[in-house]
Amino acid sequence: MAEKRNLVPAIGCAVVATSMVLAACAGRYVRIEEKGMTCGEAQQLAIGTVQRLGYKIAEVTKAEPGSPGVVIGRREEAGRTGRVLVQVFCTTMGAEIQAKAEGQGLEALDFAGQFEKTFSAMAAVRPTPRPLAETGVDVAVVVERPSGSGLGVDISEQGVAPVLVRIANRTSRKYRFETSAVQLQTPDGRRVAPLSGESVMGKLPPEQRETVARQLLHDRTIYPGETAEGYLFVPFGAYRRARVTLTDLDNQESEGFSIEF
Numbered sequence: 001m002a003e004k005r006n007l008v009p010a011i012g013c014a015v016v017a018t019s020m021v022l023a024a025c026a027g028r029y030v031r032i033e034e035k036g037m038t039c040g041e042a043q044q045l046a047i048g049t050v051q052r053l054g055y056k057i058a059e060v061t062k063a064e065p066g067s068p069g070v071v072i073g074r075r076e077e078a079g080r081t082g083r084v085l086v087q088v089f090c091t092t093m094g095a096e097i098q099a100k101a102e103g104q105g106l107e108a109l110d111f112a113g114q115f116e117k118t119f120s121a122m123a124a125v126r127p128t129p130r131p132l133a134e135t136g137v138d139v140a141v142v143v144e145r146p147s148g149s150g151l152g153v154d155i156s157e158q159g160v161a162p163v164l165v166r167i168a169n170r171t172s173r174k175y176r177f178e179t180s181a182v183q184l185q186t187p188d189g190r191r192v193a194p195l196s197g198e199s200v201m202g203k204l205p206p207e208q209r210e211t212v213a214r215q216l217l218h219d220r221t222i223y224p225g226e227t228a229e230g231y232l233f234v235p236f237g238a239y240r241r242a243r244v245t246l247t248d249l250d251n252q253e254s255e256g257f258s259i260e261f
Contacts, residue, residue, distance in 0.1 A: 164229070
């Protein structure tokens with residue numbers, strides 16, 4: 001587990017005239033150092049933190065060595081547009097996250113504490129699928145953190161995120177699943193198809209490819225009583241929902257499933 005140390009200086013706040021203004025500046029800014037955490041994982045957690053605080057993701061730029069990743073969130077409240085800017089820096093020890101609230105009223109004075117608390121809570125928990133439904137066709141999709149997934153391989157430096165897909169057939173019918181019938185949607189409505197497993201594995205060291213290959217989800221028929229589970233990959237970024245389309249082989253009709261994140 002990554003070791004964390006939090007610093008909350010008044011960086012980004014100009015020289016101030018009163019202690020009240022100084023406190024306001026400090027309350028709107030937080031810096032978190034995560035030792036042992038990759039930039040990719042830190043930025044994925046930052047995206048989730050911004051969303052949980054009620055902001056809509058407006059922009060995401062991937063973190064690279066020498067160039068910070070950027071996450072920008074916006075929300076409307078009481079006639080004002082609030083904005084949060086998060087920067088993720090790659091360091092020799094792990095990652096550094098700097099977050100700042102802008103253009104908001106007194107409700108943002110505790111932004112630093114809220115951001116830190118939410119970030120820490122998300123970092124401590126690995127996303128998992130919900131419990132299986134007892135009847136029907138149950139489809140679950142979870143976008144996992146690049147280095148905190150059940151995949152067992154850290155793919156954060158490849159610019160992709162692992163997506164765990166689980167389809168349980170609790171019916172008497174046969175269904176056809178194809179990876180091309182999976183799409184994720186970004187906050188701005190753009191639809192993203194999974195990357196090919198071969199393209200992702202081609203970027204990995206040879207010793208990791210077999211581990212990933214064993215867990216890839218492939219096109220297949222899901223018979224009554226069976227559960228198909230495995231990983232797909234999508235470009236790194238923020239996603240709000242997924243859609244999976246299956247084909248009922250008994251009548252050749254398509255059935256779509258929408259999963260909100």
